[in-house]
Amino acid sequence: MNYPEFKQPLNYGQVGTDILAWWKQNGIFEKSVSTREGQPTFVFYEGPPSANGAPGIHHVMARTVKDIFCRYQTLLGKQVHRKGGWDTHGLPIELQVEKELGITKEDIGKKISIEEYNQRCRETVMRFKQQWDDLTEKMGYWVDLDDPYITFEPEYIESCWALLKKLYDKGLLYKGYTIQPYSPAAGTGLSSHELNQPGTYRDVKDTTVVAQFKVKRDEKSEKLFAGADEAVETFILAWTTTPWTLPANTGLAVGKNIPYVLVRTFNPYTYAPIRVVLAKALVSKYFTEKGATAAFEEYVNSDHKVLPWRTEGEFTGADLVGIRYERLFGQEAGFPAFEGEENAFRVIPGDFVTTEDGTGIVHISPTFGADDFRAAQLAGVPALLVADDEGKLGPIVDRTGRYVPQMGEFGGRWVKNYDGHDESAADYRTLDVDISIRLKERGRAFKVEKYEHTYPHCWRTDKPVLYYPLDSWFIKTTAVKDRLIELNKTINWQPESTGTGRFGNWLENLVDWNLSRSRYWGTPLPIWRTQDGTEEICIGSVEQLKAEIDKAVAAEIMTHNPIKVSGSLSLVSSSQEGEDQQPATRNQKLDLHRPYVDDIFLVSPSGQPMYREPDLIDVWFDSGAMPYAQWHYPIENEGQFRKNFPADFIAEGVDQTRGWFFTLHALAVMLEDSVAYKNVMANGLVLDKNGNKMSKRLGNAIDPFTTIQQYGPDATRWYMIANAQPWDNLKFDLNGITEVQRRFFGTLFNTYSFYALYANLDGFQAREFDRVPYAELSELDRWILSKLQSLIQEVRGYYDGYDPTKAARAIQDFVTDQLSNWHVRLSRRRFWKGELTQDKKAAYETLQECLVVISQLMAPIAPFFAEWLYQNMMGENDELGMMNAELTAQKPQFSSHNSSFITRAESVHLTLLVQADEARIDKALEERMELAQRISSLTHSLRKKSGLKVRQPLQRILVPVFNDTTREQVGKVEDLICAEVNVKHVEFLDDTSGVLVKSVKPNFKRLGQQYGAKLKAVGARIQQMSAEEISQLEKTGQLAVEIDGEAYTLAPDDVEIRTQDLPGWLVATDGPLTVALDVTLTDELRQEGVARELVNRLQNLRKDSGLEVQDKVRVTLQQQPELEAAVQSFGSYIREEVQALALDFAPEISGGSVLEFDEFSVPVLLNVATA
């Protein structure tokens, strides 16, 4: 067998294409799962992408991360199923369809039927599936594309229903309300994107009030009353631009860390003496400098232009929390009582409170503000709700924008001008104005003024929008909050901070999960209710629905039962219908979407008709339900589900923290009292090279297809993983891929090519059981094998710890710095010289082992190139590896797998990852090789300084050593150093020689611990140490010194002694290491130098003449005394190097070339020797 040889440069894109074809042809992905049958599983969940847009380069990033760990676990012998999936519901799809049809939500049901509309959504959502599948394959993401779960399929929806029913039965599903933008004029809620239409936010002038809320005196508020005049009432000031919400006030919010002051002053309208609380930073907004000194006594009888005031106390928001106050519009004034009133009218914390405007205290009406609602809910403050004629609770404003009749003197008033009143008419007074007047009269308004601000308006009616409570279905996640938090602590988050921080905080501030969406394309809420809401049913399966419809038909509420399917849906039956059917057309008989489900009416136990609650559910429920719904569980396949729950690993973008990561977690905790995943990686964004977000609009988006084609999938993946840790944002720069390609893959390719070239020449083949025994290997070989074992340990550790970046960097450093640039470079002549000796065989075997192990270690990150390398190295050679055929056929013995042998398999991805053979790790050897590298580097540096090129041999270098260990260590690598830097000997200089000039450096770390503040003086003294003192410290192990009149004893550890100079020598130092170079040139050395130059020039000539490495030649040089002397001494060396059978001199040479070096100019004749 020959090792395949390739021309440079390798076409990495082609490698990807070729390997991909080979994988497909041989079903390698399938085998990577099937050969692990019966082994422990590693469960991975695919977060479903949406195929309604083209995939971008960031998807390559996210999917590379997923792929890496699945492949790694497979290499460990585990079975990793990867069921793909598609997220198919949701607003983005609806918006896209509307854009394409040129319609709005309003038109649905009018210009286009819901049926047609949903059909369009169904067609649109998978439009880019081909592209996605294509990218998936080309980037080497191994996921099962043939049997994905699809969220719009009836089985999937049915599973969601079953899960919802489980929650319903646990009492975790309830109907409530949320605050949403609402247009009373249009009678409809507005989505946030409708609110973001241009022109919706307009400047309006509204009447605003700073209202006074009277503090109730009790233990909590006592601090506001300390030493105060009993008769003077104390108020909290709060500003609002919507005075009509004041009658619905139930709380006041403060910022916990904001400073507040208590100010004594007067009510500017009634002149009553009062004390008020407001933010310290806003005092100047309401009080003048003059007022600070104005006399209180004179105010009442003055012109009231200057309001006197004095600060009487200062508090933080936290001090104020819990204080109670009197209701502004209470029952005594004819306003209704409400449920939970005893918990209302309290000061609560609000993280949205600022001191930018108003009073730094925010009036809270939970029915008319989203912040208000949330803060009130967290603090247990109720909303003010009143019952209508049917006893149904609602806010004080009805859906048309009027106060309900119970609102005393204001009952029936419009809160904004929704009835088209002429605003310029003399009798026109807004509700805001009337409320303000009433407050003024009662001494409860501190300031009333017109104020211009921006306010959102309905894009259709141009009327102001209200923030209004709208019906919603919720999952009571707060009921399991503690369990959510507890179980989250058992999840391994990568990076950890996302789990404790972003996710942890989110759980701490959890509110109930709002499931409702007023849309068309999504999973319908399976709840039917009677008109009055007193009876309802939650449907958990198609079978149940069918049975309920039968009842309705019997009760003559329905005419017939539209569900024809017998029994419940089954995934098995549907997929058996026909392999070639597209998912979109499967199960066309049954569609659980709108409008079909809306046309189903059921009958309640009391005989009332029940209608489906019109909402769809949040699409995040769809994706959070995938651990169950992908198997059609709980309808069927319990076993499948159990085997694949919870996941060992998931990975998505950090933006999924409150999305998929949360819904998976929430559902798992509520349904299974378990985590949904044990390890999770939240990866960052892919930005352009300048750190800007990529977007098609800016034209800085990178096309993943052209990138992969041009640079190959491996370099692309490697770059993304090696450049930044996945959870950091990646600044994507194509130059970076080029660099990875050149530096890492190029070097690895060169290393392989080098191996292949010579191994083929020698006809060498590695045989696992015919190797040079480890004990007989050279230092160099044992060193790189030791490094290799260390690398295996290290890389496994990084993969195990979900840190692929460090794994990639470790592999990269090993390949470029250790393997290529040291081991191979120093071994070069071992390969191209002479017969297949034991040393040469060892060189091949060592390099072979390194390359094959590298192919395994890199396989998760660069699967194509790893395969390429592995196949090239292994070829058809079945003698490699241990009992390989057996392993592939028999399935890996996971539990007993503990081999440092390389397993032979059809593909590198079917192998078992080697274990580090710790017996081969030799730290002392690694250390002394590093010494060799550093000494060589220093020597090169000295040559450079003295102008002595490496081809000129030198006699010796001197290395001062202070202990026997170093001496022994360097001694063992002397040959390597000599060869590398072209010197004859390494000599050691020990202390006793006395010629070294030494210097000391204080060891601050040690000294600091010992002397603390006196360190400076001690350090200065140490730097002044004389040569005698240094010597004494070295010899006796201590040195007594006096510093500032105090006696100290220094120990050797207190200082670091270095060689500074060696008089008369050329010296270089690197930390504690010093090298001196003997630059004396003897005649013999000069001759050898000449010989080497000659070899070099002849090699160039061979190369230029197009000779192959193995060609033999005859060389004739023109006579020249120095040359002849050199050839005299080094003839055989020269002949061997240049593969010359003869090396002769002739008086005159014509027709040849001329070799030029140093001062020489030599005519030469070079002929290929024919046998």
Added chain:
RNA sequence: GGGCUUGUAGCUCAGGUGGUUAGAGCGCUACACUGAUAAUGUAGAGGUCCCUGGUUCGAGUCCAGGCAGGCCCA
């Protein structure tokens, strides 16, 4: 506005538990090397370690407060 996160050489990034002289690769300059050669070696230029305070004998590192970018949420 809040939570999280990032900020170190022109670029991309390393810098356990604090230690005085902050590193690597790429890029740049110069020289060398040349049977792995689009590789390699040596030397050089290049730094307010985002800013301000604090703790400490000593802060890139710890604490507080800012600034700037990013994500999520309002």
